Amino acid sequence: MSIELKNVTYAYGTESAYETVALAGISLKIPDGQFVGIIGHTGSGKSTLVQHFNGLMRPTRGQVLFDGEDIWAEGYDLKHLRSQVGLVFQYPEHQLFETDVLSDVCFGPKNLGFSQEECEELALDALRQVGLKEKYYKLSPFELSGGQKRRVAIAGVLAMNPKMLVLDEPTAGLDPKGRDDILDKIKELHETRGISIAIVSHSMEDMAKYVERIVVMNHGHMPFDGTPREVFSHYRKLEKIGLAAPQITYIMHVLAEKGMAVSTDATTVEEAKESILKALGH
Amino acid sequence: MGIIKTSKLIFDYLRYGEDEEHPEINRAIDGVDIDIEPGRFIAILGHNGSGKSTLAKHINALLAPTEGTVWLDQMDTRDETHVWDIRQKAGMVFQNPDNQIIATVVEEDVGFGPENLGVPTPEIWKRVGESLEAVGMKAYRKRSPNKLSGGQKQRVAIAGVMAMQPKCIILDEPTAMLDPNGRKEVLKAVHRLNREAHVTVLLITHYMEEVTDADYVYVMDHGRVVMQGEPREIFSRVDELKRYRLDVPQVTLLAYELKKSGVPLPDGILSTEELVDALCQSN
Amino acid sequence: MLKDITIGQYYPAESPIHRLDPRVKIVATMIFIVSLFVAEGWAGYLISAFFLGMCILLSKVPFGYIVKGLKAIVILLCITMFFNMVFTPGDPLVQFWRITITVQGVRMAVKMGVRLIFLIIGSSLMTLTTTPNQLTNAIERLLKPLGFIIPVHEIAMMMSIALRFIPILMEETDKIMKAQMARGADFESGNLVKKVRSMVPLLVPLFISAFRRANDLAMAMEARCYHGGKGRTQMKPLVYRWPDYAAYAAVWGYLGVCIAVRIVL
Known part of the structure; x- marks a missing residue:
């Protein structure tokens, strides 16, 4: 299972003279089981990018391949693709509509043609995996807190048994604890289900802690793609495009400039602490 | 008495469950006492559901206390004859930038408040120009709000409040829906207003990075004020903050961790420079 | 998709039309609509087209932008034209299956089509050059005499x-x-x-x-x-200035010409 974009360009208003390019010749391959962070500021093309993964947007030029097959070929089953590449949008309010949580999560499997029992089984399984307590299953999704709604929304996509989960800013509007809880849960899903995950985010700090690969988007281009360590080493260039590396990166670089023997590629607080303690001879 | 003062403020709201007959009483604010001097920059921190937004809505009489009292500039918010004076003096900026812009042109939206106050036309124009200038949005005055970024929309909302010439502005999670650049823009504008127009600012947020420059911080949990002090004091209590579902900036956390491991560092480090200087000294 | 609908969206620009009092624009639009039912024959439509063209030119709204707004009514337009073509009795022009298209039908269809297009362009020109707030202000002022009922x-x-x-x-x-x-x-x-x-x-x-x-x-x-x-109070209170009176004169003059042409021809 893999998703691959080959030289994908997406442009708005192609019929008029004023063409705006949202994606400019992006080539990107996400192999099976990878945990990727997609970072960029608003309007960088990151949301447009992920909507190409499950065929919600059609490239103006270029190809999107799922498992090596062109998803825009004649007769390709897009509904099946959407069950395989689950996309969770930023605001859970945009998808919750049923009278209770369980029925809402059943919506996806039902659309795929599963029987009522199968749907419920899949839904219960998904709800358990996102860590929502059983007492909430019969409540209206609108009564839940922001973090709980987010979990129901993720479960709603997870219930379709996707091979890849794409989340568009899953932590927007959550408080710090809520943010950590959701990200921890996503990491757990990655580990227990072995599915690949792509998270769209603004936060370099969060991504440094969780993902194995960072893709940076800027004005429809993809200037950086690599491990967090590699990407953050370009912290000066990141700054120029309006993104900042984690504070840790700055601290380590300044300390190194001042002559301390610290490793500048530390990306998390723990790594930084170890490195500084070592340099100080503790 | 300061410009904003609350005394033993309590607010209950009813929630109707399955059976409509026995509403559940929820206490959103539970005995809050705060007193804020004019001209200061105050931050209220708290996780979602800690009661911080409910508190904000009491200050300009959008909500009335169940028990206790709120005074704004000496006026009791329960006194209905003062309601419009109170709202003029305490402007409010909300979380969702789209849901607080009324007009379809930036300048007309900024003029909305003064129009309601009955300000004469030439004076409205003057205020609109000045307010847009103050938040750096003058170049956009003829634009449609729909074409602006989140940070720009919030700055228009702030200008709309400033045009009413308030004594204080309350910002209820103004950055929660913005990206990091938008957040920076809005905070810069707010700090500038506080510095140059001497407006009292009450910033409600759950982003810790935003409060490092505040004069004073209140932390709320379960409707109570559980911590208060200068940012440096508050940020030195990392474990306590975590208990209230909050976080500290990475620098502060790193400094705290290093200190725990025996590196001699001062409490509550807030910036990269501070940490680097302190570490270089101890090296 | 839905975002392509430009009909009724304000188009910001600095133009004499944008600066006109919105009351003038509402009244003028109504007069223009009346004129479309007065105008007959090619001469009439030519006058209307000329008047409309001048207004568009003055408004500085790109013509392409206005045409894009018409997309929303293409279906309505086709249906109207089709029914006119088929159901107008007269001399048959083309005949196939059970459908007869008559010469009068085609003429009627073109007439209705032109009217509809002019009507949409005319009224969208008003909303394109007037902010909704100005528009509602104007409606408020025009309806003020009815204030005691509504x-x-x-x-x-x-x-x-x-x-x-x-x-x-x-x-x-x-x-x-x-x-x-x-x-x-x-x-x-x-x-x-x-x-x-x-x-x-x-x-x-x-x-x-x-x-x-x-x-x-x-x-x-x-x-x-x-x-x-x-x-x-109002930030932009409505006060008539000389261009507004000139515009009133122009639009009433235009209606006069339309009526005159109809009577003469």
Whole structure:
């Protein structure tokens, strides 16, 4: 299972003279089981990018391949693709509509043609995996807190048994604890289900802690793609495009400039602490 | 008495469950006492559901206390004859930038408040120009709000409040829906207003990075004020903050961790420079 | 998709038409619509086209932008023209199966088509050059004499808010559709009953969001001291200046010419 974009360009208003390019010749391959962070500021093309993964947007030029097959070929089953590449949008309010949580999560499997029992089984399984307590299953999704709604929304996509989960800013509007809880849960899903995950985010700090690969988007281009360590080493260039590396990166670089023997590629607080303690001879 | 003062403020709201007959009483604010001097920059921190937004809505009489009292500039918010004076003096900026812009042109939206106050036309124009200038949005005055970024929309909302010439502005999670650049823009504008127009600012947020420059911080949990002090004091209590579902900036956390491991560092480090200087000294 | 609808959206520019008093623009639009039913024959349409063309030129709104707005009514236009072509009795022109197209029918269809297009362009030119707030201001002022029967200010305010939120809700509809499509929802295929049922997952979140927005907005308006029309001043009060009188003269003159042409020819 893999998703691959080959030289994908997406442009708005192609019929008029004023063409705006949202994606400019992006080539990107996400192999099976990878945990990727997609970072960029608003309007960088990151949301447009992920909507190409499950065929919600059609490239103006270029190809999107799922498992090596062109998803825009004649007769390709897009509904099946959407069950395989689950996309969770930023605001859970945009998808919750049923009278209770369980029925809402059943919506996806039902659309795929599963029987009522199968749907419920899949839904219960998904709800358990996102860590929502059983007492909430019969409540209206609108009564839940922001973090709980987010979990129901993720479960709603997870219930379709996707091979890849794409989340568009899953932590927007959550408080710090809520943010950590959701990200921890996503990491757990990655580990227990072995599915690949792509998270769209603004936060370099969060991504440094969780993902194995960072893709940076800027004005429809993809200037950086690599491990967090590699990407953050370009912290000066990141700054120029309006993104900042984690504070840790700055601290380590300044300390190194001042002559301390610290490793500048530390990306998390723990790594930084170890490195500084070592340099100080503790 | 300061410009904003609350005394033993309590607010209950009813929630109707399955059976409509026995509403559940929820206490959103539970005995809050705060007193804020004019001209200061105050931050209220708290996780979602800690009661911080409910508190904000009491200050300009959008909500009335169940028990206790709120005074704004000496006026009791329960006194209905003062309601419009109170709202003029305490402007409010909300979380969702789209849901607080009324007009379809930036300048007309900024003029909305003064129009309601009955300000004469030439004076409205003057205020609109000045307010847009103050938040750096003058170049956009003829634009449609729909074409602006989140940070720009919030700055228009702030200008709309400033045009009413308030004594204080309350910002209820103004950055929660913005990206990091938008957040920076809005905070810069707010700090500038506080510095140059001497407006009292009450910033409600759950982003810790935003409060490092505040004069004073209140932390709320379960409707109570559980911590208060200068940012440096508050940020030195990392474990306590975590208990209230909050976080500290990475620098502060790193400094705290290093200190725990025996590196001699001062409490509550807030910036990269501070940490680097302190570490270089101890090296 | 939904975002392509430009009809009725304000187009910001600095032009003599933009600067006109909105009351003039409303009255002029009404006169223009009347003139379309007065005008007959090619001469009449030519005069209308010339008048409309001048207004567009003066307004500095790109012609292409206006034409794009017509996309929304293409279907309506086709249906109208088709029915006129088929159901107007007269000399047959083309005949196939049970359908007869008559010469008179074609003439009628072209006439209706031209009228409809002019009507849409004319009225969208008004909304393109007038902000919804100015428009509602003008309606409020024009209807003021009726103030004792209907709450004019409140209605005007409601209209202006509706106009502000239409694009936002359109965009939201788009997002909700995508979110549900990502869960395998299908909005296109199936019979009517199935299609209507498939709208539920779209409409429920949309309504809930609209109500929440309404609630937020009401609170924001209250916080900014809104308390109805009483004691309210205006940032842009409506005062007629000389260009407004000139515009009135021009548009009444135009109607006069239309009537004259109709009588003479």
